[in-house]
Amino acid sequence: MTKIISISEAELLEMEQRKRAQLINSIGGYKSGILIGSVDREGQENLAIFNSIFHLGANPPLFGLIFRPDSAPRHTLSNIEETGFFTVNQIHSKIIEQAHHTAARYDKSVSEFKAAGLTPEYKSSFFAPFVLESLVKFSAQLAEVHRLSINNTIMVIGKILEIHLPENTLLEDGMIDLVAADTVAVSGLDRYMKAKEIVRLPYAKPNPQYH
Amino acid sequence: MTKIISISEAELLEMEQRKRAQLINSIGGYKSGILIGSVDREGQENLAIFNSIFHLGANPPLFGLIFRPDSAPRHTLSNIEETGFFTVNQIHSKIIEQAHHTAARYDKSVSEFKAAGLTPEYKSSFFAPFVLESLVKFSAQLAEVHRLSINNTIMVIGKILEIHLPENTLLEDGMIDLVAADTVAVSGLDRYMKAKEIVRLPYAKPNPQYH
Numbered sequence: 001m002t003k004i005i006s007i008s009e010a011e012l013l014e015m016e017q018r019k020r021a022q023l024i025n026s027i028g029g030y031k032s033g034i035l036i037g038s039v040d041r042e043g044q045e046n047l048a049i050f051n052s053i054f055h056l057g058a059n060p061p062l063f064g065l066i067f068r069p070d071s072a073p074r075h076t077l078s079n080i081e082e083t084g085f086f087t088v089n090q091i092h093s094k095i096i097e098q099a100h101h102t103a104a105r106y107d108k109s110v111s112e113f114k115a116a117g118l119t120p121e122y123k124s125s126f127f128a129p130f131v132l133e134s135l136v137k138f139s140a141q142l143a144e145v146h147r148l149s150i151n152n153t154i155m156v157i158g159k160i161l162e163i164h165l166p167e168n169t170l171l172e173d174g175m176i177d178l179v180a181a182d183t184v185a186v187s188g189l190d191r192y193m194k195a196k197e198i199v200r201l202p203y204a205k206p207n208p209q210y211h
Numbered sequence: 212m213t214k215i216i217s218i219s220e221a222e223l224l225e226m227e228q229r230k231r232a233q234l235i236n237s238i239g240g241y242k243s244g245i246l247i248g249s250v251d252r253e254g255q256e257n258l259a260i261f262n263s264i265f266h267l268g269a270n271p272p273l274f275g276l277i278f279r280p281d282s283a284p285r286h287t288l289s290n291i292e293e294t295g296f297f298t299v300n301q302i303h304s305k306i307i308e309q310a311h312h313t314a315a316r317y318d319k320s321v322s323e324f325k326a327a328g329l330t331p332e333y334k335s336s337f338f339a340p341f342v343l344e345s346l347v348k349f350s351a352q353l354a355e356v357h358r359l360s361i362n363n364t365i366m367v368i369g370k371i372l373e374i375h376l377p378e379n380t381l382l383e384d385g386m387i388d389l390v391a392a393d394t395v396a397v398s399g400l401d402r403y404m405k406a407k408e409i410v411r412l413p414y415a416k417p418n419p420q421y422h
Contacts, residue, residue, distance in 0.1 A: 002377040002378055002379045002380075003377070003378045004375055004376070004377055004378070005375070005376060005377075005378045005381065006334075006335065006373055006374065006375050007373065007374040007375075007376075008373050009371075009372045009373055012272055012371065012373075012374065013270075013271075015385070016385075017269075017270065018384070018385070019384060019385030020269050020270060020272070020385060021269040021270075021385070022382075022384050022385035022386040023269075023374070023381075023385040023386065023387065024266065024268075024269040024272045024274075024371065025266055025269065025386075026386045026387040026389065027274075027299075027347070027349060027371065027374060027387060028243050028245065028264045028265070028266055028274055028299075029243030029244065029245060029264070029301055029302075029389060029394050029395075029396070030241050030242070030243050030389060030394065030396035030406060031241070031242075031243065031265075031266070032239050032240030032241050032242065033240065034239065034240060051266075052265050052266055053239045053240070053265075054239070054242075054263050054264075054265040054275070054277060055235065055236055055239055055242070055262075055263055055277070056277060056359070056361075056362065056364055057235075057279075057362040057364055058228075058231050058232040058234075058235040058236065059224075059228065059231060059232075060224075060362065061223060061231070061235045062361065062362055063235075063238075063239055064265070064277075066265060066266070066267060066275075068268075088238075088239075090240055091240075093409055096409060096410060096412070097410075097412065100412045100415055101415050101418075102415070103414075103415040104415040104416050104417040104418070105417055106417050106421060110417075110421045114421065115417070115418055115420075115421040123217075124217065136238065138238060143361060144359075144361055146357070148267070148355075148368070150267075150273065150354060150355055150368060151267065151268040151271065151273055153267055153268055157359070157361060160220075160223065160235065160238065161220045162217060162218065162219050162220055162223075163217065163218040163223065163234070163238060164215055164216070164217050164218075165215065165216060165218075166213040166214070166215055166216075167213055167214045167215070167216045168213045169213075170216065170234075171233075173229070173230060173233050174226070174227075174229070174230030174231060174232070174233035174234040175233040175234065175236075175237045175398070175399045175402065176234065176237040176238060176398075176399075178237065178240060178241060178398050178404075179404075183240050183241065184240075184409065185240070185241035185396050185404075185406050187386070187387075187389050187406075188386045188387075190411055190412050190413070190414070191386065191408060191410075191411045192408070192409045192410050192411070192412070193389075193390075193396075193406035193407060193408055193409060194406065194407055194409050195241060195396050195398075195404035195405065195406045195407075196404060196405055196406075196407070197402060197403070197404055198304055198307060198395065198403045198404060198405050199307060199308075199402075199403050200401055200402045200403070201307070201308065201311045201401050201403070202401070203401070204311055204312050204313070204314040204315040205315050206315040206316055206317050206321075206326070207312075207315070207326055209326075210317060210321045210325065210326040
């Protein structure tokens, strides 16, 4: 048995900043890494990695995304607010380094598609660019922007418009097989993982003994 | 090469409800599955699985959780709103079935700890119960509740108080090693996965060629 350690609230607040960021970013468990494609009204493309996407509802199909309150310009957020449209692209094991590189700070005049070695793809006359190399992706429309005063982060709520994916990744019951799609999971800020199924469980029903 | 298929917005809206739920729940990629422990003022314990936790910030240490707008009573949410405190417990491969079972609908008078076969654990005089069997866990305080009018979901913002974890899962730089902790990832509503590291990448810096 390994020893259990505790990190108190005071120790957490006193912790060196990068160390605390790693700890707090990994305490919630695995995250999803996705690439957001956007373009401004002048056609300047932008691509950025996010690991804060979360499910908000299936009808209407909605998701949330958190943007940091950084003082640095947020090209993705300004493009989304300016145009109302963007794309969400899953990351698979063969584009991890390119996807990670989009986190580097470039001027607005630089396309992270080009800097990272990924290809913009315009599909179904949609306004914003997809990532050609991504396998599972969807177009999205800005629904709401919430500025969270508690820590100045910005929550964007997006509506899923059209989904594109390889036929063999769509299971009969509607689930996307993330293993077949080679989708990666993210831990913390910089660790990329592949997953393997342990079990799929049926809908949970109460045990009559306790009902 | 497998065929790429597209699911239009109209097709998505016409899709059978459970199928769309599976699709939209898996389109964002891997999620984290966690158990929320809570208790009401009378001491009635509650335990529930969530896969909607997201990172909101490291300083102060904040996270978000989404509650569905279901008409059914939400014991976890009412306990959190009533008492202001709860616990977040990571799920590892040996407690998947128990964790999944907490999603079953029980009356408020039933403790899902008991119904699922997990053990409430009171640590550091904290008000709400942890899951004894969970390895990585933390106590949390309610910070804010946002009712999102777009689909009537409820977003709870929690503050991380004290973290408990096995010593061998805490890496030198602060990251929790989710593989060492045997933490599971979730896909869709019911698929539990284990992960393996592909790569850990350094902080992304711009390529001077494009700067």
